[in-house]
Amino acid sequence: MNLQRATDEADNILQGAEFTEKSFARTMRRELVERLAEYHRTKVPLRVFAGYDASRPNLHLGHTITMRKLRLFQELGHDVIFLVGTVTAQIGDPSDRLYERPRIPLDEVVSAASTFVKQMSLVLDPDRTTIMYNGDWLSDLPLSDILAVASAFTVQQVTSPAAVKDRIKSSKPVGLHELLYPLMQGYDALHLRADVQLGTVGPIFNILAGRRLQRIHGQRPCIGITYPTLWGTRGHRRMSKREGTHIALAEExxxxxxxxxxxxxxxxxxxxxxxxxxxxxxxxxxxxxxxxxxxxxxxxxxxxxxxxxxxxxxxxxxxxxxxxxxxxxxxxxDPDPSVAVPLIADSGGILDVLHATGSVPSRQQARRLLLSGAVRVNGDKVFEEGYRVSSGDLISVGPRRLYVLQPDETPP
Missing domain, CATH: 1.10.240 (Tyrosyl-Transfer RNA Synthetase)
Structure with missing residues (x-):
């Protein structure tokens, strides 16, 4: 009975999870079921955490993917740690960056961290959440301990993320401090004696680092569960505060x-x-x-x-x-459109539709209009070339040209 209950809970937790390797996904599912079944036998709750780097103020929708899963663990009776990355925020994860990010001053990180703490209750139960800051242990880590952590890994491992390889190949700077990021993230799992770590999908090494350090120090390796990164409001790229494509939880x-x-x-x-x-x-x-x-x-x-x-x-x-x-x-x-453009069933891309209106001479010109912000669909600017429009959508090109898409009623 405990095993079936644990299996059902694991499937719920893993709903929407995404892993870079199928074998790792199978291992994590098996370990999660085992750990949950053990909880039902012993009544000792699991220690579950997710880290949120306070590089800029305010939590956004992308953060809520893992926060919702933390809330689920709370409802299942486990101990949840909301870890604010104050040291890791100053480093920055290099695995998804094509450039070296300037180090963020500590006072800015502390200010951003305060907004995270205030807003985390929008998703999590504050009475069942332990808030911790990794600066409390990473800031004072002795050099001997840093060397001990570093000795557990190779240069090949810390430079394995594709973004890091690309920067090295193209002679773009990669700071030594950036290569410490996965090691510091791994040390978080070790310090917290974590059973489960939640994160966003990316290089598997960031999760494996914590598991390796825990093994070395005699701890049972934590289960790493990763979820997709949320796309931002413009294009299919990661939601970003820097690029202004995020929706903050506290936004109006x-x-x-x-x-x-x-x-x-x-x-x-x-x-x-x-x-x-x-x-x-x-x-x-x-x-x-x-x-x-x-x-x-x-x-x-x-x-x-x-x-x-x-x-x-x-x-x-x-x-x-x-x-x-x-x-x-x-x-x-409300205004009657000056031109009605039939929507061809297999040609609903915005570039094709713009070209079909006759308002642009080519798809290249349509691209330029998109990039300049001159195209709106239902009143909202569209920048993405892959945007698809539907029957009934109102398309405006510049200040005067207005079109309503109508279904193609030509007999087959």
Missing amino acids: PNEQFAKVMSIDDETMRQWITLVSSWSPDEARERLQRWGSGELHPMALKQDLAFDIVRTYHGEAAAAKAKESFLSGHRGRR
């Missing part, structure tokens, strides 16, 4: 709603799966209705925007934000 309701409405359809699909409050069955049902044409993508996007604002600001604020958005956009949708 109207701003949150409008930003969700600006994302493209593929980003909406990812967000529904990863950051909506809908159950997997509810999310699947909505996506199926969208795929069958029963639910218009704009209606689904409004539902998602409402759900996200409601989660962090409440039902009343979400209703007001929706009404504000719709009232502000009605003026752009």
Whole structure:
């Protein structure tokens, strides 16, 4: 009975998880089931943590992917640690960077960390959350301990991430301090005596470092579970505060709603799966209705925007934000369009549609219009070349040219 219960819990925890290696995924699932079954026998809760580098103020939607899983562990009775990266924030993870990030002053990190602590209760139960800062142990780590940690790894291992290899190959600087990042992350797991570590998918070495250090020091290696990185509001790239493509949890309701409405359809699909409050069955049902044409993508996007604002600001604020958005956009949708462009079933890409209007002489010119911010769909600027439009969408090109997409009713 304990094994079946543990298996069901593990499957729930691993819902949406993503691993770079299938063999590692199988190992982590097996170990998680074993550890959960052990908990049900012994009643000793697991120590579970996720780290959040305080490089800039405010938690955003991307952070909530792992935070929601931490909340699930809380509900299952385990000890959850919300780890604020104060030292690792000053280093920066080099595994997803194509450049060397300047070191962030400590006072800026401390200021950003305070916003993380204030906002974590938007997802986690504060009464069941232990807040820790890795600066409490990493800042005073003796050189002898740093050398001991470094001696457990090779240069080949710490330079294995593709982004680091690319920088070395192209003669771009890679700071020695950056190569310490996975080692410091591994030391966090060791210091916390962690049973489970949650993170975002990336080089497996960042997780393996902690497991190796724990083995060396006689601890049972922690289970590493990784989840996808959330795309930002523009294009299919990681949500980024630096690039302004994030949605902060504490952001104003109207701003949150409008930003969700600006994302493209593929980003909406990812967000529904990863950051909506809908159950997997509810999310699947909505996506199926969208795929069958029963639910218009704009209606689904409004539902998602409402759900996200409601989660962090409440039902009343979400209703007001929706009404504000719709009232502000009605003026752009009400005028009769000057040109109606049929949507060819297999050609709904924004570049093809712009070219079909005759308003641009080529796809190259259409690309330039997109990059310049001259194209709007339903009132929101579109920058992504892969953006797909649907019947009923209102497209504006510049200040005067307006088009409504209509279905192609030509007989087959």
